[in-house]
Amino acid sequence: MRAFIALVRRELIEHRGAFLWGPLALVGVLFGATLIAFTFGRVDARFSGAMFTVAPLRIFEIGFLGFGAGWALYLIATLFFYCGDAFWADRRNNSMLFWKSMPVSDFRVLMSKLTAATTILPGTVYAIALLSGLLLFGVAFVTMLINGSATWAAFGSIAVIYGQVALAILVAFAVGLLWYLPLMGVIGGLATAMGRWAIPVSLVLPAIVSMFEWVILGGIHPFSTHTWNYISYRASLPFGEGGYLDAWFLGDAPFSALAFATDLINRTDWLQVLIGLAVALLAVYLASEYRRRVIGD
Incomplete structure (x- = not known):
């Protein structure tokens, strides 16, 4: 178990640039831009404070949720390239024989790479x-302090x-x-055999499979097949339209994490x-069988 934890930790060490230092740099740039905007008068602190006086909770909710959506997109994109790189990293940096000599x-x-992609890296x-x-x-x-509208009640509400x-x-x-x-898992498996070529292959492969279905079974066009419809379905998160987020955004009730989680869990196809x-896993x-039998022998 300790060896497995060490392997997961190795993934963070080797990819901390994309999952730690890069995001921290982005936060620093955004925060620096905000400070410059206030310092050089690009944003009127009195106006901003007045906005937070009128609707402090709503503005903070929307802003923080917007940050969360942005970081979710960043995570999805980064994990896509991580799986295309990490699963063949041992072969690329010539450490394959070293890891094959270990009792793992x-x-x-x-x-350990897939576990890192679903735990410690997203956690970062x-x-x-x-x-x-x-x-x-x-x-x-x-801004509320500058405007003179800050109170302990407002602080607690925002918290x-x-x-x-x-x-x-x-x-x-x-x-x-x-x-x-x-x-x-599929991108990682392809990367084990073909390296970074797994990234373009994983993008083209669904279209190829859909085209073969269209050629064999017929249809309007290659992107109107059962294969393409299923891939499109699995490529989008199960938020959907008419869910909690739409109702909350159009209403005036405070945001509820419990209601959001319940709606998202109910909309998810757990099968x-x-x-x-x-x-x-397959x-x-x-x-792993390809790596054991072909690579490094």
């Missing part, structure tokens, strides 16, 4: 998302909103990782999640 199976090595991005929310919290309260949105972002991250797990888990197993 190829399956455990590859599973989530921590950065919380930090960006804290900075937004600070900007909101400072409650911070907790609600932070919990909602955590649930969205968790469901999203489970939903996209088969994609990560598809279980099928995706099986597909990811892809990693086949990749």
